[in-house]
Amino acid sequence: MSEAGWLVDHLVDIAFWACALTAVATGVLVFVVxxxxxxxxxxxxxxVATGGALLLMQQSYLGVVVVLMMVMEMAVMAVYMVMxxxxxxxxxxMSMVHSHRAAIGVAVAVFVALGSGAVLVxxxxxxxxxxxxxxxxxxxxxxxxxxxxxxxxxxVMVATIVVGVLLSSSRTRYDRMGDDLDxxxxxxPEERR
Amino acid sequence: xADVLAALAGSSGVLLATLLLAWTASASYVxxxxxxxxxxxxxxxxETARLLRQRRRTxxxxxxxxxxxxxxxxxxxxxxLVALVPWGGSALLPGSLGVVWAxxxxxxxxxxxxLLGWGANSVVGLVGGYRFLALALAYELPLMFALVAxxxxxxxxxxxVVADAxxxxxxxxxxxxxxxxxxLGVLGFAVLGPLxxxxxxxxxxxxxxxxxGPDLLVVDAGRYALLGAGAAVAVPLFLGGGAGPWLPGAAWxxxxxxxxxxxxxxxxxxxxxxxxxxxxxxxxTVWLPLVVVQDLVVAVVVxxxx
Numbered sequence: 001m002s003e004a005g006w007l008v009d010h011l012v013d014i015a016f017w018a019c020a021l022t023a024v025a026t027g028v029l030v031f032v033v034x035x036x037x038x039x040x041x042x043x044x045x046x047x048v049a050t051g052g053a054l055l056l057m058q059q060s061y062l063g064v065v066v067v068l069m070m071v072m073e074m075a076v077m078a079v080y081m082v083m084x085x086x087x088x089x090x091x092x093x094m095s096m097v098h099s100h101r102a103a104i105g106v107a108v109a110v111f112v113a114l115g116s117g118a119v120l121v122x123x124x125x126x127x128x129x130x131x132x133x134x135x136x137x138x139x140x141x142x143x144x145x146x147x148x149x150x151x152x153x154x155x156v157m158v159a160t161i162v163v164g165v166l167l168s169s170s171r172t173r174y175d176r177m178g179d180d181l182d183x184x185x186x187x188x189p190e191e192r193r
Numbered sequence: 194x195a196d197v198l199a200a201l202a203g204s205s206g207v208l209l210a211t212l213l214l215a216w217t218a219s220a221s222y223v224x225x226x227x228x229x230x231x232x233x234x235x236x237x238x239x240e241t242a243r244l245l246r247q248r249r250r251t252x253x254x255x256x257x258x259x260x261x262x263x264x265x266x267x268x269x270x271x272x273x274l275v276a277l278v279p280w281g282g283s284a285l286l287p288g289s290l291g292v293v294w295a296x297x298x299x300x301x302x303x304x305x306x307x308l309l310g311w312g313a314n315s316v317v318g319l320v321g322g323y324r325f326l327a328l329a330l331a332y333e334l335p336l337m338f339a340l341v342a343x344x345x346x347x348x349x350x351x352x353x354v355v356a357d358a359x360x361x362x363x364x365x366x367x368x369x370x371x372x373x374x375x376x377l378g379v380l381g382f383a384v385l386g387p388l389x390x391x392x393x394x395x396x397x398x399x400x401x402x403x404x405x406g407p408d409l410l411v412v413d414a415g416r417y418a419l420l421g422a423g424a425a426v427a428v429p430l431f432l433g434g435g436a437g438p439w440l441p442g443a444a445w446x447x448x449x450x451x452x453x454x455x456x457x458x459x460x461x462x463x464x465x466x467x468x469x470x471x472x473x474x475x476x477x478t479v480w481l482p483l484v485v486v487q488d489l490v491v492a493v494v495v496x497x498x499x
Contacts, residue, residue: 037259037311044304060290068297072333075303078311079326135289135350173474 016056023049031100034093036081044074061135203285204276210447211272214421214454215414221455222385222417225462237414244410252314252403260312263305264408267415270305274298274422278450279353279429280443291352292344295426296337302382302419303329306391306400309412313403321399324469325391328381331469331476332388336378338484342371342491343430352426356434365431367494370487372431374480376457379423383416386461390469392416417458424457425450 007014026049029042047070055063097103131137142150166172176185216237223233251257276285277295288294303326310322344350346368347358355364365372381388384400392399404412428434428449435442437449 035256037256037308041259041304041308060288061293064290064293064297068293068300071297071304072300075300075307075326075329078307079323133289 012056016053019049019052019056022046023053031097033096036094036096037078039096040074040078040081044071047071047074059134061138200285206280207272207276207285210425210450211268211275211418211422212414214275214425214450215271215418217451217454218383218385218417218420218424218458219413221458222462225459237417240413241410244406244413247406247409249408250403250405255314255403256312258312259308261408263308263312264404264412264415266305267302268411268418270298270301271415271418271422274419275425277352278425278446279356279434280446284353287351287353289349289351292340292350292355292430295352296340299336299378299382299423300333303333306384309404310391310400315403317397317402318400320396321391321393321402324396324399325384327469328388328391328472331473332378332381335374335476335480335484336381338481338488339371339374339378340430341488342368342484345488345491346495348495352429353434356429356436359433359436361436363431363433365427368431368487368491370483371491372427374484374487375427375431376423377480379420379427379457380461383420383423385416385420385458387464387467388472389466393466420458420461421450421454424453427453 023046026042026046030039030046033039033042048067051063051066051070053063054066057063173181173185177183216234219237219240220230220233223236224230228236273286274295277288277291277298278284279287279291284291286294306325306329307322310318310320310325312318343355343364346364347355349355349358377388380386384392390399392401396402401409401412425446428446432449432453435445437445440448
């Protein structure tokens with residue numbers, strides 16, 4: 001009875017530590033595996049575990065959005081990684097690290113600095129109570145007090161995406177239908193003159 | 194103890210509903226291709242029996258973990274989607290963020306289908322996987338903005354609240370563009386009908402090319418289940434949830450989900466497969482702005498109704 005009671009009392013703690021350890025372990029796996037797909041989805045698993053940890057901190061919206069965005073992002077990232085590295089699916093194992101002595105040094109230093117910061121900093125006592133609906137509070141913050149940040153970040157991101165696509169695309173509608181979009185579409189496009 | 198029993202009963206109910214929806218989708222899809230109804234109903238059990246006896250094929254240096262893992266996870270995603278649906282008030286996985294969770298689950302399909310194509314270590318599989326991601330970018334944004342509309346009108350991301358907020362005028366009626374964009378997205382993540390190019394015959398079945406036996410069975414079942422699960426989530430989002438005369442709420446949810454699944458699968462089976470590289474442009478330059486205008490209309494209605 002007492003053991004079961006202890007388990008129930010610490011269920012959230014256990015789940016949190018499981019998420020945290022999974023996040024770190026799969027994060028390490030990114031550099032251990034020898035395939036791009038495995039590295040990408042190890043990273044995705046790490047982010048999903050981070051989302052789980054956020055869920056356990058009762059930041060439900062942030063947690064689910066981390067899972068949503070990161071799975072989507074990793075799916076696209078895998079394509080770019082393979083595209084730029086030119087790797088055949090599973091036939092050609094390749095190392096996922098380069099200049100790894102320096103990288104390990106930097107990574108360990110950053111981890112220790114951030115980790116010790118989180119552990120050693122005297123956290124302030126909580127003042128006030130959390131909003132009853134943290135999702136709504138987050139939405140209000142984004143749309144009211146932090147509106148300026150969002151209005152700046154939004155256009156910058158869209159511009160980055162549009163420019164990135166334009167630079168990498170060889171077949172846009174302007175190639176197929178002319179500069180004024182008034183030609184009959186040709187597919188594949190005519191050679192540029 | 195009672196909690197555990199209730200959870201077990203709920204889980205079995207969700208699994209049964211998922212399989213029933215998948216069966217309905219497959220039968221309706223087969224009817225649409227011109228086969229008679231009785232034959233179509235037997236299609237799923239017959240395929241199951243055939244594939245269960247088939248020997249498992251494998252390819253050289255396949256990434257088994259990712260390949261098999263992704264194929265077998267499709268059914269799980271479908272079941273989780275069904276678990277989000279409030280059956281007459283209570284869902285197996287209730288939550289204040291059901292709409293966002295539904296969206297997250299359909300994004301997980303991005304990873305699964307690409308991995309299915311990648312893991313086989315086969316050219317056609319890889320082509321299918323890449324086609325799916327290109328397609329996913331095209332259908333997902335309209336789908337995401339379509340999910341905004343019912344949440345905005347109900348003022349909540351909770352599927353049960355969205356269902357209850359509709360009253361007699363279902364969201365499907367006055368948000369037709371959002372409803373259509375959602376259903377197109379369902380066909381996209383089920384890789385069926387007009388959006389079936391990643392598994393299309395012109396690339397030797399694409400992501401399905403190297404699958405056989407039980408591995409092919411679970412992927413095919415998963416695709417039909419995803420169509421059914423997407424339709425089931427549309428019931429609280431757009432079709433008034435459990436609202437209806439005479440029958441209890443849960444029966445109405447199931448009935449609406451089955452009818453929508455059958456209709457959607459039939460339409461999907463009648464339509465030709467669309468070419469992937471021609472879809473991005475119309476879906477992002479025409480369809481996406483239309484869906485955003487739909488959101489604007491809903492927002493204006495909400496503000497004006499205050």
